Amino acid sequence: MGRRMMNGRRIFLQTMVMVPTMALAQGGGAWPADTVRMIVPYAAGGATDMVARAVAEKMTALWGQAVVVDNKPGAGTTLAAAQVARAQGDGRVLYMTTSAHTISASIYEKLDYHPVNDFAPLTLVAKVPLVLVVRPQSDIRTLNDFVRHAKANPDKMAYASPGSGTAQHLAGEMFNRAMQTRIVHVPYRGDAPAITDVIGGSVDAMFATLTAVLAHIASGKLKALAIANGSRVEKIPEIPTFAQAGLNGFEYATWFGVLAPAAMKDDLRERISQDIRSVVTTQAMRQKLVDMGGEVIASRPAQFRVFMQEEARKWQAAARASGAGVD
Template identity: 65%
Template structure:
């Protein structure tokens, strides 16, 4: 009994010193975007906690798959980490040929936060709520358009999920990023968009876009007046851009728990937590097991939607 009780402590004591070198956090997007902002905020706190330098390595390209492939091949010693988004699980369904498995080749550490998607419409669209929007779309089959930052993104697939759920036929208009999509939406060239809340917060506040509903399980502190789809009768209609940290699958269980615990500790600091909330986020700070369960559920959720949309990347 005594040996059993002491075993976890002995294992911890025998674990190698960590970190023993510079830690590299790979981000699959360019500097300045939401993922990069969150990554650098976490890194600042984590470097101080560890007493070691942490370098943010921006590796954009191919819908996050270039960066993910590099991390999947890396050493699982804790010195290579990966902050990614919902694109990570979706990529496994979109790309015909990947050199890695988005679930099996990574060790989930923690889901830091989720930023829900919000249905926003052009200011000249004469609808005030979800019921009016749905009736408008249903009575204008093939005439109502919705924008997204690209084929196969969570924003695109959420629009297809709405079409499937409500038996509507909105036409998808893909753009090369959020900025041009939102510009055209505000200008009236397209009718609606399932947008990441962070990106459209200022436009909602200024009245340049009308917010209809949040694709989230509960209301968000930053915008308490925007109802959820669930409140409006569309149960389990949830979609988000999320920020989570992974490592190569070969990371040991002891290091996985250690690194996850340290990241969760800094995310829990009031100033960092407040910054994430200010971005329109819902702070999650999950355990590795909880994050693993979440990623599995995300993969299953998008599987049918990807098939229905016909989205594929060779």
């Protein structure tokens, strides 16, 4: 009889451990009781959309309630961000965004929201560093070659970006400032046409999001010179960091993070964050992010807030140095 009671107790405890942390809401009922929307400020098919859909799929299974990705592209992520900032903080609206969120305050003269204060940070999912790429047909083999060539040809070399005010653009301007070079910025409408012209030789280089160029590096269509990260990246460990290649402190990345409206209460924020982190750190999800060139972070809300504040200050300095702005 005692053995049966012990077995029953063990089964009960195991069942309790398996219950998702979001299963019980403040009032004792099941949560979420309705569909959760994860707003993405980009069109379907891009890297942010891919990460959001992977997370949403796992959260749907965990919560037993649909988590639906809602793509709201436009105005450099600011349209979607304004909508999230005005939403109720009841957990039914989440926001998967990128470094563009912390850049926006520095390049838009007027915003209807504050990128840090009007949002509740849930977790920084992953960081994806920028990488300097050139055509393999060029004589440039190392970062030192690139710098020497740029200094010997002021205003003649050009670097592409997916648009003015993007992380890729601002990183290029900070490189010019750090190395006292004059490489001309050429903005495009998105990554694809910019990468196409680097491969074709219309422009000399690009400070690209690693996710966007991994396949081209693997195929030999592009040559990576250095990673703007504190350490080498698992997916391409043979590529040195900028510090290892000779330029200290040059660390620029885009990132994927989940925010909520600032109105969300702290206890709900912590519970949702914990559930998303549990999904992001599974082996399958971690591998997916690594395969995209990412570094899995899965930070707590307080850590993510500090990171966003630091990002906002860094990008503000870059925007001022470049003179980038949007009316």
